[in-house]
Amino acid sequence: MRRDYEKLYRRSVEDPQGFWGQQAQRLHWFRPWDKVLDDTRPPFFRWFPGGQTNLCFNAVDRHVQAGKGHQPAMIWESPEVGQSRVLTCAELYREVNKFAAVLGKLGVHKGDRVLIYMPMVPEALVAMLGCVRLGAVHSVVFAGFSVEALAHRIEDSGCKVVVCADGGVRKGKPVDLKGLVDRALAQSPGQVEHVIVLDRGVTSWNRVPQRDVLWSEAMAAVGEAEVPAQPLDSSHPSYILYTSGTTGKPKGVVRDTGGYMVALHTSMDFIYGCTDEDVFWSTSDIGWVVGHSYIVYGPLLYGIPTLVYEGMPDSPHPGVWWETAQKHGVTVLFSAPTALRMLRKFPTDWITRYDLGRLRYVFLAGEPLDEPTYHWAVAALQRPVIDHYWQTESGWPMITNAMGLEPLPFKPGSPTKAAMGWRLEVVDERGDPVPPGQRGFLVAYPPLPPGALLTLWGDDERYAQNYWGVFRRYGKFLYMTGDYAIRDEDGYFRLLGRADEVINVAGHRLGTREVEEVLSAHPAVAEVSVIGIADEIKGEALAVFVVLKKDVQENEGLHQDLVRLVRESIGPIATPKVLKVVPRLPKTRSGKVMRRVLRALCEERAVGDLSTIEDGATLDEVRQALEELRRVGFR
Numbered sequence: 001m002r003r004d005y006e007k008l009y010r011r012s013v014e015d016p017q018g019f020w021g022q023q024a025q026r027l028h029w030f031r032p033w034d035k036v037l038d039d040t041r042p043p044f045f046r047w048f049p050g051g052q053t054n055l056c057f058n059a060v061d062r063h064v065q066a067g068k069g070h071q072p073a074m075i076w077e078s079p080e081v082g083q084s085r086v087l088t089c090a091e092l093y094r095e096v097n098k099f100a101a102v103l104g105k106l107g108v109h110k111g112d113r114v115l116i117y118m119p120m121v122p123e124a125l126v127a128m129l130g131c132v133r134l135g136a137v138h139s140v141v142f143a144g145f146s147v148e149a150l151a152h153r154i155e156d157s158g159c160k161v162v163v164c165a166d167g168g169v170r171k172g173k174p175v176d177l178k179g180l181v182d183r184a185l186a187q188s189p190g191q192v193e194h195v196i197v198l199d200r201g202v203t204s205w206n207r208v209p210q211r212d213v214l215w216s217e218a219m220a221a222v223g224e225a226e227v228p229a230q231p232l233d234s235s236h237p238s239y240i241l242y243t244s245g246t247t248g249k250p251k252g253v254v255r256d257t258g259g260y261m262v263a264l265h266t267s268m269d270f271i272y273g274c275t276d277e278d279v280f281w282s283t284s285d286i287g288w289v290v291g292h293s294y295i296v297y298g299p300l301l302y303g304i305p306t307l308v309y310e311g312m313p314d315s316p317h318p319g320v321w322w323e324t325a326q327k328h329g330v331t332v333l334f335s336a337p338t339a340l341r342m343l344r345k346f347p348t349d350w351i352t353r354y355d356l357g358r359l360r361y362v363f364l365a366g367e368p369l370d371e372p373t374y375h376w377a378v379a380a381l382q383r384p385v386i387d388h389y390w391q392t393e394s395g396w397p398m399i400t401n402a403m404g405l406e407p408l409p410f411k412p413g414s415p416t417k418a419a420m421g422w423r424l425e426v427v428d429e430r431g432d433p434v435p436p437g438q439r440g441f442l443v444a445y446p447p448l449p450p451g452a453l454l455t456l457w458g459d460d461e462r463y464a465q466n467y468w469g470v471f472r473r474y475g476k477f478l479y480m481t482g483d484y485a486i487r488d489e490d491g492y493f494r495l496l497g498r499a500d501e502v503i504n505v506a507g508h509r510l511g512t513r514e515v516e517e518v519l520s521a522h523p524a525v526a527e528v529s530v531i532g533i534a535d536e537i538k539g540e541a542l543a544v545f546v547v548l549k550k551d552v553q554e555n556e557g558l559h560q561d562l563v564r565l566v567r568e569s570i571g572p573i574a575t576p577k578v579l580k581v582v583p584r585l586p587k588t589r590s591g592k593v594m595r596r597v598l599r600a601l602c603e604e605r606a607v608g609d610l611s612t613i614e615d616g617a618t619l620d621e622v623r624q625a626l627e628e629l630r631r632v633g634f635r
């Protein structure tokens with residue numbers, strides 16, 4: 001008989017210390033904690049203070065010591081290069097030890113930062129685990145990000161080593177990752193001491209003497225090294241993961257060690273409903289939080305194989321995911337609505353021709369799950385499809401149906417109720433709870449459960465202000481998620497999108513300010529405004545409105561230049577769907593660009609209240625620009 005959600009949830013919020021203390025005992029600690037939670041310095045909550053543990057030890061060594069060395073830990077499947085590989089727990093142990101030895105030889109110590117910029121290859125996970133083994137803090141950067149984004153993260157994290165591959169492969173085409181690293185490093189000369197390059201033979205690259213180290217040579221040089229996993233304080237930072245905020249500069253979310261480990265392990269049981277028999281596949285990328293939590297640490301901590309996939313959902317054919325799931329007996333699939341919206345275009349025969357008998361659940365997160373996609377997925381896959389909500393900051397699900405418990409009745413359009421430990425509320429602008437059915441800001445009461453962010457890298461003040469300062473002036477101390485939500489009479493949440501200037505393109509968070517800053521730096525640009533508009537497949541896409549400097553003529557070359565600038569600075573995910581030159585932007589009388597008006601015009605909706613607009617004629621100018629676009633095919 002599976003346990004009841006309400007009972008477990010109540011216990012988790014009424015007696016968090018008892019609940020999480022019990023969960024933590026299922027993992028290995030070098031030294032037990034003095035107490036479960038230190039909440040004496042809010043909003044800097046510390047879980048398991050006094051305790052010492054190691055993520056890598058728990059994810060790798062523990063299973064080897066338990067006699068599970070021969071079991072698969074990682075299954076790599078790469079349709080891009082036509083290869084696949086299985087690493088057992090013992091093989092992973094060996095690789096991780098060797099890589100930790102390589103880092104040690106290069107002078108990496110506990111607390112040092114190591115930036116990882118790699119495609120979806122087993123070595124990327126080895127690199128992450130090697131870092132946390134030593135207590136070095138990894139900062140993984142999505143390999144689809146480009147030079148500016150990478151350079152900022154290198155500089156902000158103060159990393160001394162970068163680990164990259166010579167290249168990635170996307171739809172059969174090589175991506176020159178090492179070249180991008182070289183260009184990014186040129187912006188902060190002298191900072192990074194070594195670049196470890198995994199030579200996949202994908203691109204030809206330039207070896208910088210003294211600085212560049214070849215993965216294969218370095219691993220061979222350390223022989224069969226064993227490096228003991230370092231006992232680390234529970235609140236020792238395990239990683240920094242940058243995410244977009246409302247300013248131009250991404251913020252470095254900092255994760256602890258002990259709390260994160262306990263939260264992920266607990267989630268594998270209760271939320272994902274896993275047992276020893278499962279094979280877990282998250283189709284995300286290690287560059288995102290989902291990848292950190294459910295490609296790497298969650299499944300490995302739990303001791304079940306994780307599938308690491310290098311490729312697209314529809315290439316070389318639209319059934320490749322289901323073929324892969326069949327081949328490896330995947331039992332739990334975790335993906336994003338965007339991918340299913342893309343696969344929905346193909347006949348369901350691409351799914352039904354494969355034997356998905358082992359597949360039990362499909363979890364989706366990262367963006368709102370629209371009802372048509374939900375119904376299509378349930379019908380096509382004949383499995384429970386579970387929408388769940390969380391964010392980089394939370395590290396693990398905040399709102400979800402818990403499949404390890406007696407599941408709650410599903411309501412399409414809602415990820416159901418708060419996950420254990422999360423005390424969530426929907427409030428108005430003063431921080432007061434709103435009645436059921438009314439829209440408001442989704443917030444959490446302190447303390448946040450284990451696994452949530454510790455702070456922002458190098459900026460405690462921004463952390464306190466950004467996340468906890470919003471309702472301060474009304475005397476409320478609440479964690480702001482940045483999302484709008486509604487809670488219904490049954491306590492089910494519906495997410496209604498971001499309440500700030502952050503948009504969600506295909507499940508990836510992008511700050512519109514980041515794109516604006518890149519474009520503003522172009523010599524032809526006087527003013528720019530970037531908004532998110534609805535997109536059939538990606539959920540949201542970028543629309544860019546540019547005002548050119550006097551005497552600059554609009555032409556096709558300039559247009560292409562601006563698009564290229566965004567792609568090269570941030571990455572292909574930031575490629576605008578619409579880029580239009582307009583004579584002026586609609587502004588309020590106080591000079592703020594009326595973004596909601598731009599959005600309404602793009603989406604051909606009513607523009608709403610215009611009482612604060614400075615000059616109504618700007619609307620016609622934007623309308624006319626959009627008309628021209630529609631004539632050439634933009635919808």
Ligand code: AMP
Nearest residue numbers: 365366367368388389390391392495509
């Ligand atoms: P990220 O930190 O990049 O994972 O993005 C987190 C943001 O994605 C959240 O703050 C939400 O805006 C959005 N999000 C994530 N999961 C969901 C979901 N299940 N439904 C609606 N929005 C979601």
